[in-house]
Amino acid sequence: MDGDAASSATQVDRRDVLLALESSCDETAVAVVDRDRNVLANVVASQDELHRRWGGVVPEVASRAHVERVLPCLDDALKQSGKSLDDVAAVGVVTQPGLVGSLLVGLTAAKTIAWLLDVPLVAVNHIEAHLFACRWAADRDPFPAVGLVVSGGHTNLYDCRTTLDFELLGTTTDDAAGEAFDKAAAVLGLPYPGGPSLQKAALQGNPKAVRFPRTFLNNERLEFSFSGMKTSLLYAAQGQPGSQTPVPPLTPERVADLAASFQEAVVDVLVGKCEQALKATGRMALCVGGGVAANARLRERLEEMTARRKVALWISPREFCTDNAAMAAIAWDLLEAGRVSPLDVDVLPGLVRKR
Template structure:
């Protein structure tokens, strides 16, 4: 399993949604290459990811991306100790492309195969530069398809505390951006516009789902934005075209504030419940600067203060570095997969 020098070099592959990614990482931290083929332009006109289009793009990109990752890392198949693949959760039609490629390379090269949970890998992004973390830790993954809280005892020991019951935070950003006629993807568009808006202009609802709940719901918030723009009976004219930029910016800022308020308050609630010392934050929405600032402020005010570890922005969105990094820990623990591995839309 290990090279002659005692190091473990992993080729990671990620195709869970609309990014085709491959990376080579040694010992879980030394990032030797990271290649991502984005599909944003393919899906932009639809305002969201179209699974069939995503799958076809993965098929076209998968082997060129893997070849480029190995070229940049200056490694050949003999330098790779294992092949890791994110096989869950995600779009099955997209996952199957990466899983097939990984199993093929594992078989052809005679290398071990490692199965990775995509959400757990997002949290690994926050640990890339850490020797150790103060436990227990509460971990929040915020992405387009998932909003989940975990009790994290180690990179391999994660217990789900709560998750979304309808729209995930990133999905809500995309849908509200569509309502406001902002460019896809919605997260960056809303964040940029919100900087010029008043976050207190509109008091959008914060769904906490009960005083003890650690689950998330953003569907009602999305609907509140829609009603604000179209009227409570949805029979009014779409007022967005008549709004000036300041009014749209106020809606964006107020919506973003509502999402962030819920994320921070739920994380604080979870930290108190498990007696956390550390907060981990990962996923595409974790790139949002306002969220990062709000989470940092909460951790600073908490008694005792919490340490916040956030994924570097280049590793917030889907990537294969996080896959290869988490695979290192699974290899060390002897947790390998075999060629019967299948993709799963849930995880």
């Protein structure tokens, strides 16, 4: 082998890691993952401080922040992993679903890197990536299984035959569970982000203090609805329009009781629908991912249900529950299956709905 050929072979051999990017909402994230799916670096830049004043994500603010943060995150990920761009075998990037401006920032960066390095570009589905993250809890491929993705933007149930073969069983007809937690926290005057604040307040409350509705809980449809729960909480906290009945003040004790009761109602529905899906599919494993999967009460109740049914439970590790780029390592599986994307691939921001 001559010198040029040897040099070329060495360069190809060095390309042993995946560079993954995630920017679907308000987290700018870059990860480096090797072929064995070991996470060498997982850098996440949160935007919580930017959106706190509005109590929710402002799309224009989010996309501008991604522009400012994507390259520093890339530099940090490479430094932490001990790798360089010369080691990158492929670039994975989340292209759906999410906020269009945010998605475009990550995709533009990924396209540029893939083009410069002349390596494959792999488009990743954000929701499927959340379930892929369960492999780090199972320490192996956890499928086939029922999959629940529960986050601020999604509450979806899947029949997961393989890593790359998901069938949507049902989704929310209105709000996602995470969005319901955020809005409930706002009603109760709890700080942003709402989900963690509501969980913290609930620790001091009585989950049986107020009986909130459990929409669809006893319905065979594998669907969710949380808008009725939010309305009930609003009336419990502030009173029903036109009612002459005085409403108790929102003391810290009452806030804790309302938070605990609301959390319990949401968890009841999530756990109940997972059990329904397990019965309907006959699967013997349940995978759970997404930001709300970090909720301690949800984890506790899922553990109780799956132990009773003698079903395996794989919940994404907490560091991979909220949006991150490591979960985009599903791109390795896509690459091995030949599912490579062209450089003119576009984003698909719309939410997933059952067909």
